[in-house]
Amino acid sequence: MLLLRKFSKDLPAVLGLAIVVLVLVAALLAPHLAPYPLDAYESHLTRRLKPPSAEYPFGTDNIGRDIFSRVILGTRSALIVSLSVVSGAMAIGVTLGLVAGFYGRWAGEAIMRVTDVFLAVPQLILALALAQLFSPSLESAMLALTLTYWPFFARIVYAETRRLKASLFVDALQCIGASAPRIVFAHILPNAASPIIVRLTIGMGFTILTAAVLGFLGMGAPPPSPDWGLAIAESRQHLPDTWWFATFPGLAIFLTVLGFNLLGDGLRDIVDPRLRRSR
Amino acid sequence: MLRFFVRRILLVVPTLAGLLLLTFLLVRVVPNDPSAALAGENATLAQIEEIRRQYGFDRPLWQQFFIYVGQVAAFDFGKSIYTNAPVAQDIKQRLPATLELTFIALALGAGLGIPLGVLAAISHNRFADYAIRVLTVGGLAVASFWFAIMLQFLFAMELDLLPLRGRLAVATDLPPLVTGFHLIDSLLAGRLDIFADTLRHLALPAFTLSIGAIATITRFTRSGVLETLQRDFVIYETAVGYPRPVLIGVYVLRNSVVAAITQIGLLFGALIGGAVVVESIFDWPGIGTYAVRGILSADFKAVLAVTLLVGIIYAMVNILVDLVHALVDPRVAEQL
Numbered sequence: 075m076l077l078l079r080k081f082s083k084d085l086p087a088v089l090g091l092a093i094v095v096l097v098l099v100a101a102l103l104a105p106h107l108a109p110y111p112l113d114a115y116e117s118h119l120t121r122r123l124k125p126p127s128a129e130y131p132f133g134t135d136n137i138g139r140d141i142f143s144r145v146i147l148g149t150r151s152a153l154i155v156s157l158s159v160v161s162g163a164m165a166i167g168v169t170l171g172l173v174a175g176f177y178g179r180w181a182g183e184a185i186m187r188v189t190d191v192f193l194a195v196p197q198l199i200l201a202l203a204l205a206q207l208f209s210p211s212l213e214s215a216m217l218a219l220t221l222t223y224w225p226f227f228a229r230i231v232y233a234e235t236r237r238l239k240a241s242l243f244v245d246a247l248q249c250i251g252a253s254a255p256r257i258v259f260a261h262i263l264p265n266a267a268s269p270i271i272v273r274l275t276i277g278m279g280f281t282i283l284t285a286a287v288l289g290f291l292g293m294g295a296p297p298p299s300p301d302w303g304l305a306i307a308e309s310r311q312h313l314p315d316t317w318w319f320a321t322f323p324g325l326a327i328f329l330t331v332l333g334f335n336l337l338g339d340g341l342r343d344i345v346d347p348r349l350r351r352s353r
Numbered sequence: 354m355l356r357f358f359v360r361r362i363l364l365v366v367p368t369l370a371g372l373l374l375l376t377f378l379l380v381r382v383v384p385n386d387p388s389a390a391l392a393g394e395n396a397t398l399a400q401i402e403e404i405r406r407q408y409g410f411d412r413p414l415w416q417q418f419f420i421y422v423g424q425v426a427a428f429d430f431g432k433s434i435y436t437n438a439p440v441a442q443d444i445k446q447r448l449p450a451t452l453e454l455t456f457i458a459l460a461l462g463a464g465l466g467i468p469l470g471v472l473a474a475i476s477h478n479r480f481a482d483y484a485i486r487v488l489t490v491g492g493l494a495v496a497s498f499w500f501a502i503m504l505q506f507l508f509a510m511e512l513d514l515l516p517l518r519g520r521l522a523v524a525t526d527l528p529p530l531v532t533g534f535h536l537i538d539s540l541l542a543g544r545l546d547i548f549a550d551t552l553r554h555l556a557l558p559a560f561t562l563s564i565g566a567i568a569t570i571t572r573f574t575r576s577g578v579l580e581t582l583q584r585d586f587v588i589y590e591t592a593v594g595y596p597r598p599v600l601i602g603v604y605v606l607r608n609s610v611v612a613a614i615t616q617i618g619l620l621f622g623a624l625i626g627g628a629v630v631v632e633s634i635f636d637w638p639g640i641g642t643y644a645v646r647g648i649l650s651a652d653f654k655a656v657l658a659v660t661l662l663v664g665i666i667y668a669m670v671n672i673l674v675d676l677v678h679a680l681v682d683p684r685v686a687e688q689l
Contacts, residue, residue, distance in 0.1 A: 086490070191371030195664045196626030199644070203660045206648045207379055283496055287630055290498050291645060306499050313502070314510035324499030331494040339490070 077344055087340020093333025101149040108143035115298050123316050133318035136308060141318065144300040145326045151301055152330065155216055155294075156281040160274055162220040167227025168263075168270060174228070175235025176258050186232060192225040198284055202293070210293040219284060223277065230273055234266035268345040275341055279334030286327050302327050354679065361675050365668045372664045376657045377421050430658040435650045440658045444640055448662075449533025450520055451632065451639030455624045457536075457559040462566025463617065467610065469567070470574025475601060477579060485571060492568030497627050501561040501634040508557060516554050518636035525550045558635040562627050566620045573616050577609030584608070611682050618674030622667045 081087060105111040118138035126133040132141035170189070174182035192200065201218040208214030238244060239262070247257050288294040289303025297304060302323040309319035396404075405411055412420075424430070430440035473485040509517035516522060520535065528538035528547050536555075539547035581587065582605060590600050625641075632641030640659050647655030 086486075187367055187371060190368045191375055194368045194372050194667060195660055196622040196667070198626035199629060199660055199663055202629065202644070202648055203379065203656050206651065206656060207653070279494065283494075286496050287498060290496075290630070291633075291648065293648065303496075303498075306496075306502065310502060313506050317506060320499070320502050320506070324496060324503065327496045327499065328491075328494055331496075332491060335490060335494050 080344055081340060084340045084343065086336045087343070090333050090336025090338075090340060093329060094337055097149055097153065097330050097333060100146050101153045104147050104150050108140075108146040110140040110143040111147070113139040113143045113147075117298075123312060123319070125316075126318050132322040133316070135305070135319055136312055141305075141322050144305065145302070145322055147300040148302045148305070148323065148326065149330070151212075151295055151299060152282050152285070152327075155212070155219075155285045156278050159216055159219040159223060159281045159285070160277045162216075163223035163277070164227050164270065164274060166220070167224035167229075168231050170224070171228040171231025172235055172258050172263065175232045176239055176254070176262065182232075185228070189225040189228045189232075192222060193229070197222045198287060201284065201288065202291070205288060205293045212295045212299075215285065215288045215294045219281060219288070223281065226277065227270065227273060230269050231266055234269060235262055238262045238265050268341075272338055272342045272345055275334055275338035279331040279338065282327065282331050282334070357679055358672075358676060361672050365672065369665065369668060372661065373422060373425065374418070376661050377418055380653055380657050425661065431654040433647070433655045434652045435646050435655065440654050443643060443655070444658060444662060447638060447640045447643050450637060451625070451628055451641060453534045453536065454555065454558055454562065454632070454637060454639060455621070455628055457555055458562035458566060458624055459617065459621065461559060461563035462570050462620065463613075465563075466567045466570025467574050467606075467613065470571040470613070471578055471601065471606065473571065473575040474578035474582065482575075485575070489568040489571050492564045495564060497561055497564065498630045498634055500564065501557070501631055504557050504561060505634070515556050518634075520551070520554050520638055521547070522550055522554075558631050558637055561635075562624055562631045565627065566617075566624060569616055569620060570613050573613040574609065577612050578605055581605045581609045607681070611678065614674060614678055614681065618671045621670045622663075625663050625666065 100107060116139065118134075121130075121134050121138040122136060124130055124134040124138075130140050130142065132145060135141055135144070170185050174185035176182075201215075201222045204218035204221060205215050208217060235258075244257060244261065247261060252261075285294060286303035286306075289301045290307045292304075292307065295301040295304055297308070305323040306320050309316070309323075312319050410417065428441040430444075432438065433440050433443055436443055469485055469489075473482045476482050505517055508515045521527065525547055528535055528544060529542050531538050531541055535551040536548060539545070539551060578601075587600065587605060590604060591597075595604075628637075628639065629641035629644050631637070632639045633645040636642065640662070644656055644659040646652070647659070
C-alpha cells in the first residue's frame with residue numbers, strides 16, 4: 075500500500091502507466107477500435123494520399139489505406155514482438171545469470187565471458203548481422219533481438235545473485251540442508267525480482283525501438299503488415315508532399331516507448347530509492 | 354598509470370578473442386554450406402569449390418578457426434559482393450566518414466549534455482529542471498530514423514536551409530586527403546568553403562545521432578552534480594566565499610562528471626549502432642551505409658567485417674574512457 079501511494083505521487087510514472095495501459099487496450103481491441111479494420115491489408119486506389127480529415131484523422135497512405143486504423147492495428151505486432159523478445163531474453167538471461175552467480179567457478183566465469191562478448195558489440199549491429207544470416211523475416215528479426223538482448227538480464231541477475239549468495243539467510247538455508255535449486259529458485263530469484271522487472275519494462279521500450287529499426291530497414295514484418303517502422307520506410311518516397319504519412323506512425327512509436335520508459339523510471343525509483351532519478 | 358593501462362588492455366583480450374570466435378561461428382557454422390553462402394547466390398559450382406579450397410572449408414573446424422584468425426590479422430576479409438572490391442579497402446575508405454560523424458555527435462552530446470545537466474541540477478525541482486527532464490525522457494524515446502526523416506522534411510525540403518543528403522555538395526571538390534576527416538583536411542588545405550560545406554552537411558545527421566547522447570549525458574550529469582552539491586566541501590567553499598560560478602563550474606563539476614564520462618564510452622557503441630541507420634537515411638558515405646547495403650545484398654563478408662571492426666573500436670574506446678577516468682579520478686587506477 076505504501077508503495078502504491080508512493081507510486082501515485084510520481085506524476086511522470088503515473089503518466090507512463092496510463093500510456094502503457096492505453097497501448098495495451100488499443101492492441102487488445104484493435105479490430106474494434108480501428109474505424110477501417112480491413113485497411114490492414116486492403117487497398118483503395120481512389121483515395122490515395124488524402125490529408126487528415128474528419129473521415130481519415132491521420133490521412134491515407136500511398137495505396138489509400140486509413141493511417142489511423144493502421145497505427146492502431148500496428149500496436150498489436152509491436153507489442154507481440156517486444157513482449158516475446160523481452161520474455162525470451164529474460165528466460166535465457168535470468169537462468170544463465172542465476173547459474174553463473176550461484177555456482178561461480180569456471181562455469182560462472184565462462185557464462186560471464188560469453189556475456190561480455192555479446193556486450194562488446196552494439197546490440198543493433200549484432201542483431202542486424204544475425205537477422206541477415208537467418209534470412210530476413212519477422213521470425214528471424216525476433217530471434218536475433220532475443221539472442222542479443224539476454225546479456226542485459228544476465229548481467230543484472232548475476233550481480234544480484236552474487237550479492238544475495240553472500241547474505242546470511244542463504245547460509246542459514248544451506249545449514250538446514252535446503253537443496254541448491256530450492257535456494258536459487260525459491261529464495262534468491264524472488265529477492266532479485268525487482269531489478270528484473272525494471273529491466274523488463276525498460277527493455278520493452280528499447281525493443282520496440284530496435285524492432286522498428288529492423289522493420290524500417292526491411293528486415294522485419296513484410297508488407298502489407300501495418301508495421302510502424304515499415305510504414306515510415308514506405309512513406310519516404312512520398313515526402314515532401316505528404317507529411318502525415320511519415321509523422322503519425324513515428325509518433326505512435328514515440329508515445330509507446332515514452333510510456334514504457336516513464337513507467338520503468340518510476341518503478342526503478344520505488345525499487346531502489348538510492349538511485350532516485352539518477353539515470 | 355602505465356601498469357593500469359597494460360592491465361586494462363589485457364582484460365580486453367578474452368572479449369576480443371570471443372568476438373572472433375562468435376563471428377567465425379556465425380559465418381562458418383550457421384549457414385548450411387558456408388562456401389555457397391560466401392560465394393553468393395549466383396555462383397557456379399566451380400566457384401563454390403574454389404572458395405571451399407581457398408577458405409579451407411574442407412579441413413577440420415579448429416584448423417579453419419586458425420586460418421580465419423590469420424586472415425583477420427592480415428585484414429583479409431575477402432571481396433565484397435556489392436562493390437566487388439576487398440572489404441578491408443572498402444572499410445578503410447569509409448571509416449573516416451563514420452568516425453567524423455560519430456565524434457561530432459559525441460561532442461554535441463557532451464557540449465550540450467553537460468551544461469544542460471548542470472542547469473537542471475542547480476535549478477533542482479524548478480521549471481528548468483522539469484523542462485529538461487521532459488526533453489531528455491522524450492529524447493530517449495524517439496526513433497532516430499523517424500526523427501531524421503522529420504528533420505530532412507523540415508529543414509531540407511520545406512525550408513531549404515540545409516542539404517538533404519551526402520557529405521559534400523556535388524559542386525564542391527574533395528579536400529586533399531590527409532586524415533580522411535573533411536573538417537580537418539579542409540582546414541589543413543586552407544579551404545574554408547569546403548569546411549563550411551562539410552559543416553552544413555554534418556548538421557542534420559550529427560544532430561539526429563546526438564539526441565540520445567545528449568539525453569543520457571544530461572541525466573548523468575544532473576544526478577552527479579546533485580549528489581556532489583550535498584557534500585561538505587561545497588558548504589565549506591560557499592561559506593568561505595567562493596564565487597558560485599567557479600564553485601559549480603570547477604570544483605563541483607570535476608567531482609560530478611565521472612559517471613558521465615563512463616557513459617560516453619558506452620554511448621560510443623550506441624552511436625556507432627545508431628550511425629548505421631542515420632547514415633543510410635542521409636546517404637552518408639560511411640561504414641553504416643556500407644553495412645546496410647551489405648545486409649540488403651546478403652553480403653556476409655561485409656557485414657561480419659563491420660561487426661568485428663565495431664567491436665574492436667568499442668573496446669578501444671572503453672580503454673580510453675577508463676584512462677580518462679583514471680586521470681580525472683586517480684582512485685580508479687588503484688582499484689584495478
